[in-house]
Amino acid sequence: MKIKIPPPLQPGDLLCVIAPSGSLQPSEKFAAGLEVWRQRGYRLHLCDGYDAQWGYLAGSDDHRRQQLLSALTHLECKGILCARGGYGGTRLLENWVWPPLEDSLKWLIGFSDITSLLWSLSKQGVSGLHGPVLTTIADEPAWSIDRLFNWLEHHQIAPLRGQGWISDRRVTKASGILLPGNLCVATHLLGTADEPDLRGVILAFEDVGEAPYRLDRMLTQWRAMGKFAQIQGIALGRFSDAQPTKSGPTLSVAAVMRDRLSNLGIPIVSDLPFGHDGENAVLPVGLPVELDAEAGTLSWIP
Incomplete structure (x- = not known):
């Protein structure tokens, strides 16, 4: 459509x-x-x-x-x-x-x-x-x-620059339709009538107040449902106020993201300037974009 x-x-x-x-x-x-x-x-x-x-x-x-x-x-x-x-x-x-x-x-x-x-x-x-x-x-x-x-x-919009993830097993550049959103809210749309068609999209996620283990659980849900197999790439914004609610051993947000996403074989760019508790660059929904992990950029295709 x-x-x-x-x-x-x-x-x-x-x-x-x-x-x-x-x-x-x-x-x-x-x-x-x-x-x-x-x-x-x-x-x-x-x-x-x-x-x-x-x-x-x-x-x-x-x-x-x-x-x-x-x-x-x-x-x-x-x-x-x-x-x-x-x-x-x-x-x-x-x-x-x-x-x-x-x-x-x-x-x-x-x-x-x-x-x-x-x-x-x-x-x-x-x-x-x-x-x-x-x-x-x-x-x-x-x-x-x-x-x-x-x-x-x-209707003019400049590219955003973040940190590209590079590995020998990954395609470094992809294009697709951008679906930006809050990770927790998006996860709870999976399997509902309001889940959008994820085939060929580039997801852009941010969140606030979610401890590392909860981010892990949400990303694992996407993996278990096979949703990441449908997409072209992932752009990551800010995951703020993500401290564990209890003391004890934990992982950092960055470690969770790397563990759950780095082996998907798709371009990923993190540290983009959008989300809570800081600069929140606008992201038009549903428009074609290019995600370049080598350059670390998210660009809109005219």
């Missing part, structure tokens, strides 16, 4: 703000995130109940589904900004049917827990943007914010 890219944004456009996952606590970061978009000339519509709370969720599932639906069907809205991640996006997909999107393509922008919505949207043939949510965007360096707006306004 050829993926459709929403039209470029331009200052003056209206963007809808929703909270499809975790509840939004009073936060200066959220206000600062709104200001980033306003300073760029965008008008923002905060959907009704964006600040609702039901325990750790931003309202009931039906409430959050209605927020998403209202943003998708808003006639003037050109893009959807997610307030934060947390947890709850996958709950929305139960009994969810995407409305017709062809005549009103909108950008969906977020990362972390928003992975579930981005991947589900890609199955509808529409590209979203894996990138900062409103509670994190104000902490981004200038180059990262410029990168976001260069893509959204001009």
